[in-house]
Amino acid sequence: MSRVATYLKSRVRRLVLARVGGQGIDLSQLDKVPDSLAWPLHRDGPDPVARLGELRAQDPVAKLTSFLGINVWLVTGETEARQVLADTTSYSTDIRPFMGKRGSTTDGDIGGLGFTDPPEHTKLRKLLTPEFTMRRLERLRPRIAAIVEKQLDEVEAQAAAGDGVVVLVPTFAFPVPFLVICELLGLPDEDRDTFRQLGSARFDVSYGGQGVFGAVSGSRKFLMEATRKQRDEPGEGLIGQIIREHGDEINDFDLAGLADGVFTGGLETSASMLALGTAVLMDHADDYRRVGTDPTVVDRTVEELLRYLTVVQVAFPRFPKAEVEVGGQRIAPGDVVICHLAGANRDERFGAKMDAFDLTRPVTSHLAFGHGFHRCVGAELARMELRTAFPALSRRFPDLSLAAAQVDYRQMSIVYGVDSLPVRLEPAPALR
Numbered sequence: 194m195s196r197v198a199t200y201l202k203s204r205v206r207r208l209v210l211a212r213v214g215g216q217g218i219d220l221s222q223l224d225k226v227p228d229s230l231a232w233p234l235h236r237d238g239p240d241p242v243a244r245l246g247e248l249r250a251q252d253p254v255a256k257l258t259s260f261l262g263i264n265v266w267l268v269t270g271e272t273e274a275r276q277v278l279a280d281t282t283s284y285s286t287d288i289r290p291f292m293g294k295r296g297s298t299t300d301g302d303i304g305g306l307g308f309t310d311p312p313e314h315t316k317l318r319k320l321l322t323p324e325f326t327m328r329r330l331e332r333l334r335p336r337i338a339a340i341v342e343k344q345l346d347e348v349e350a351q352a353a354a355g356d357g358v359v360v361l362v363p364t365f366a367f368p369v370p371f372l373v374i375c376e377l378l379g380l381p382d383e384d385r386d387t388f389r390q391l392g393s394a395r396f397d398v399s400y401g402g403q404g405v406f407g408a409v410s411g412s413r414k415f416l417m418e419a420t421r422k423q424r425d426e427p428g429e430g431l432i433g434q435i436i437r438e439h440g441d442e443i444n445d446f447d448l449a450g451l452a453d454g455v456f457t458g459g460l461e462t463s464a465s466m467l468a469l470g471t472a473v474l475m476d477h478a479d480d481y482r483r484v485g486t487d488p489t490v491v492d493r494t495v496e497e498l499l500r501y502l503t504v505v506q507v508a509f510p511r512f513p514k515a516e517v518e519v520g521g522q523r524i525a526p527g528d529v530v531i532c533h534l535a536g537a538n539r540d541e542r543f544g545a546k547m548d549a550f551d552l553t554r555p556v557t558s559h560l561a562f563g564h565g566f567h568r569c570v571g572a573e574l575a576r577m578e579l580r581t582a583f584p585a586l587s588r589r590f591p592d593l594s595l596a597a598a599q600v601d602y603r604q605m606s607i608v609y610g611v612d613s614l615p616v617r618l619e620p621a622p623a624l625r
Contacts, residue, residue: 227260230257230258231605232244233245233267233506233533233536234506234507234605234606234609235604236609238602239472239502239550240548241535241536241539245269245533245535246536246548249269249270249536249539249540250541252520253269253270253273253540254267254268254270254273254519254520254522255267255269255522256522263528263529264524264525264527264528265528266522266524266528266529266531267533268520268530268531268532268533268537269533269536269540270537270542271537271538271560272540273520274532274533274534275537275560275564275565276519277519277530277532278511278560279564280565281311283513283514283515283517284517284530285511285512285514286309286310286314286511286512287310287512288509288510314566314567317447317451318570320439320442320443321431321435321451321454321455321570324434325571325574327573330573330574330577333377333574333577334577336373336376337369337373337577337578338581340368340372340373340376341581341582342585344364344368345585345589345590347364347365347368348365348590348618349589349590351364357617357618357619358596358615358616358618359615359616359618360614360615360616361468361471361616362464362468362612362613362614365467365586366464366465366614367468369464369467370463370467371464373459373578374455374456374459374460376430377430377455377459378416378419378431378452378455379423379429379432379434380419380428381428412456413450416449416452417445417446417449419432419452420432420445420452421445423436424445431452431455432448432452435451454570455570455571458571459571459574459575461610462575462608463579465504465608465610465611466499466502466575466579467578467582467583468611468614469502469609469610469611470579471616472600472614473498473501473502474494474498474583474587475594475595475616477550477552481587481593482587484583484587485586485587485591486587486588488584490552491580491583492556493552493556494552494583495579495583496556496559497550497554497556499559499561499562500538501549501550502535503534503535503538503560504561504608505561505562505563505569506533506606506607507532507534507607508531508532508534508560508563508564508567509567510529510530511530511531512527512529513525513526513527513530514526534560534561534563538559538560538561543557562575590618590619592618592619593616593618595614595615596617597613601613601614
């Protein structure tokens with residue numbers, strides 16, 4: 194490259210970064226994410242597209258594209274992803290400078306645990322973490338079991354009223370985590386229908402930043418109002434508990450952000466795991482039946498499904514504060530680093546035949562919940578839901594089967610899932 198070209202490229206880069214620093218780039222206004230940036234979110238059924246595995250084998254840390262003058266790096270290697278996610282000093286996760294007015298630290302609607310750095314992140318996480326200890330979560334175990342059984346009753350009733358076929362997403366996969374999150378947050382019954390409508394749209398990137406961040410704004414405003422209501426009369430859930438224990442230490446804006454993070458991390462992710470996990474288990478009928486009769490395989494089944502599906506496809510983006518080296522690549526400040534969790538969990542260097550669902554595989558750690566200080570705080574709650582729901586489903590309907598020619602997988606979403614999963618509860622009648 195000539196000196197002139199090098200100078201011009203450097204000059205353009207500085208101008209772009211200056212715009213970013215002055216909130217000149219507002220990703221929330223994008224109406225479409227270019228395919229050069231979005232293709233890693235595509236899948237072939239439950240599997241990442243073959244192109245992703247080919248890229249990982251060639252270079253586990255690769256430049257994905259240049260977007261609005263910013264280099265975007267994709268990390269698909271398991272070791273390299275852990276290196277990035279565990280680094281608490283070299284990167285920022287604060288996306289607010291890219292969000293225009295929505296990124297305001299006083300009245301914006303982007304923030305919370307995922308998009309903030311220490312010390313703000315540390316302060317907020319300390320408030321939230323005690324609510325997710327196993328001791329606190331144990332109080333929810335009976336309620337989770339009751340919710341699961343109630344929804345299975347609903348599944349059975351709908352099937353009986355029809356032809357034995359029921360769509361599992363609206364009757365089971367979505368309501369279970371939704372009702373658990375409502376219980377956890379302490380939302381009154383009258384607010385739940387409104388809250389229900391603010392679910393999966395926030396993860397669908399088909400309409401760019403406008404769709405994603407518009408949905409984020411709606412849920413945050415809703416939770417802000419729920420928080421205000423509980424200031425004078427704290428409820429029994431997480432919002433009320435934090436108000437009782439910390440009072441004015443946290444304002445309504447930050448508490449709503451925490452609640453929104455719980456909503457974000459606990460609803461669509463668990464719903465997707467329940468639906469996709471059921472689809473996978475129906476393809477492995479012996480494993481599906483066994484999870485309902487053999488308690489010793491439940492934990493292993495849940496962990497392998499979490500690894501194999503990795504429904505949260507990518508981690509929160511990282512923004513290097515200074516030049517870093519990852520996987521032999523030098524990444525500059527102003528670049529963006531995206532760790533592909535689903536790709537990393539299929540890394541053959543991590544183990545043999547990682548593209549297969551295999552319950553004989555020894556249980557090992559995985560990146561389905563992320564890694565490092567941004568690891569999902571609700572991981573144990575998610576596990577509790579899955580360890581309750583899959584065995585209960587199998588016990589109630591041991592002959593469950595897919596009642597469609599194929600599964601209706603979501604096309605392009607940060608949280609992968611299915612939009613519809615019609616199932617038959619009993620074996621299909623024999624043809625005469």
